[in-house]
Amino acid sequence: MIYIIVPISLLDSRVDCVVVFEHKSTGGTPDAGSCHQRPRPSQTSLSPKATIEDHLCIGRQDTRQWTDDANVDLAGPGLHGKLECRVTDPQKENEGTQNPFISYLVTTETDFKSFVNHHSQLRRRFTDFVFLQKHLTREYPQCAVPPLPDKHKMEYVRGDRFGPDFTSRRAHALNRFLNRLTLHPVLRRAALLAQFLESDSWNSTMRSRAARGMSAGEAAAPSVLETWTDSFLNAFAKAHKTDRRFVDVRERSDKLDEDLSTVSKSVSRLARRESDLEGDYADLATQFQKLAQLEPGVQNELTSFGSSIQSNSQAWKDLREYTDQDYLGSLRDMEAYIASVKALLKTREQKQLDFEGLSEYLTKAASERDHLASGPSMGASGFIRAKIEDVRGVDHETARKERVRKLELQIERLQNEVEAAKKTSEAFDIEVVKEVDDFERIKATEFRETLGGLADANCEYFRSTIDTWQKFIDQMEREQRESATS
Structure with missing residues (x-):
């Protein structure tokens, strides 16, 4: 009997599912870029001072611009574009020095024209x-x-980060990271990704980009006080006009995250039990080997039986490695991926808060201007202001006109900022809708592969177990026939 733990969200697309946006598909197996063909040339380089709207405007360029640039990838993301990556073979380098590290073999297969x-x-x-x-x-x-x-893993504390178990688990995680990038219709076109996958001068690329990033960051970075103030105020701010689409995405993401956490705990217990069975079978095989030395009359039978148990222990090990390193790791990585989607939703909400805040400032400024234009203020603040102006010898009418003039300038500036914030918020909403759709497609593809792999690993375990014990039975019957004829 094979036990495969499946998240509830996979059994019914209407329950515990992240996607809330309708997606039209032609059917069949999801392709790396078949669901969303979003023509956005990632090779475009934007200055660090460019606004978020400048980044988003890349996605709204005409697709005909793609064919005008020989350096642009013409193969994907379509049905015929292929970009496949594998991360394998972790090796320890600089061993014996103060700075050893683990390197991983990255193998890339592609038919993109932008790759050399x-x-x-x-x-x-x-x-x-x-x-x-x-x-x-x-x-x-x-x-x-x-x-x-x-x-920040315990392996760094215990010093086990060079062990085969840790490096193999990390290789699987890095492999999933690259697979997600290659399935994303925008990120798979990034020029930096192409350099990472095939450039021999990657170290110089990192140094040059790091230097540009530091200079740009020093020129455009906000003050610490400004950043802290914005973060503090935004933590308590709520959008006045909520979009039900994104509220549903957030709620279903939380539910899926909760379900994955529950499944991860169950799979973790399953992996521990498989590890215990592996050790128990190995110990039992050792004991039978010792027993064979004490019983010469049935030494061959006991030795053969012990070898079969040892083979069964190896089968449990192979199953445990896939369950622990691949499937369990994929569930935990998916939880982290969901956190990235939630962070994107938070950024979208921040764009909406910026627009709403500027709109409120504009409304207040326009109301104050209209109030001043209708006549002098007779409230408490107006009375105090009038007394101060009397003490300073300022003409009330001149002061009022000056305040109206400043408010007019402020209103004109706020109108431009409100319009820009509105465009940015609307553009970001469009991108988030597409991103959630892409996330759902990538998630479905990854779940299908990992669950299929888990099923294959269980089938291979039982197939190996049947073959092992069938060989043992055949050997015992053959020896019995030989003993009967002799």
Whole structure:
């Protein structure tokens, strides 16, 4: 009997599902770019001072511009575009020095015209993946860039980060990270990703980009007080006009995150039990080997039986490795991916709050201007202002006209800012809708692959177990016949 734990969200698309936007599909197996063909040339370089609207406007350029640039990928993301990556073979380098590290073999197969080679193999370390993820997040703020596995693990404390179990688990996580990028219709076109996958001068690329990022950050970075103030105020701000689409996305994301957490705990217990069975079978095989030495009359039978149990222990090990390193890791990585989608929803809400806040400022300024234009204020503040002006010897009418003039200038500036904030908010809403659709497609593809792999691993375990014990039975029957004839 095979036990496969499936999240509830996979059984019914109407329950615990992140997607709330209708998506038209032609059917069949999801392709790397078959669901969304969003023509956005990622090679366009934007200055660090460019607004978020400038970033989003890339996606609204005419698709005919793509064919005018020879450096632009003409193969994807369509039914005929292929970009496949594999992360394997972790190796320890600089062993014996003060700074050893693990490198991973990245193999790429593609038919994109923007790549120099259709097949490439390069070694990358974890910090290279971190650099790629951070810069993609910075260059594509409208995308939910897949996260990397957390570096703060107990293996760093215990010193086991060079062990085969940890490096194999991380290789699987990095492989999922690259697969998610290659399935994304925008990120798979990023020039930085192409350099990461095939450039031999990747270290110089990191140094040059890091230097440009530092200079741009020093020129455009806001003050610490301004950043802290914005974060503090936005933590308590709520959007006045909520969009039900994104509220549903947030609620279903929370539910899916909760379901995945429950499934992860169950799979973790399953992996521990498989590990216990692996050890128990290995111990039992050792005991039978010792028993065979004490019983010469049935030594061959006991030795054969012990070998079969040892083979069964190896089968449990193979099943446990897939359950723990691949399937369980994919569930935890999906939880982190959902967190990226939630962060994107938070950014979208911030754009809406910016628009609403500027609109309120504009309304207040226009109301104050109209009030001053209708005549002098007779309230408490107007009385105090009049007394101060009397003390300073200022003409009341001149002061009132000056305040009206300043309000007119402020209103004109706020009108421009409100219009820009509205366009930015609306453009970001469109991008978030597409991003959630892309996330759902990537999630469905990944779940299908990992569940299929888990089913294959269980089938392989039972197939191996049947073959092992069938060989043992055949051997015992053959020896019995030989013993009867002799």
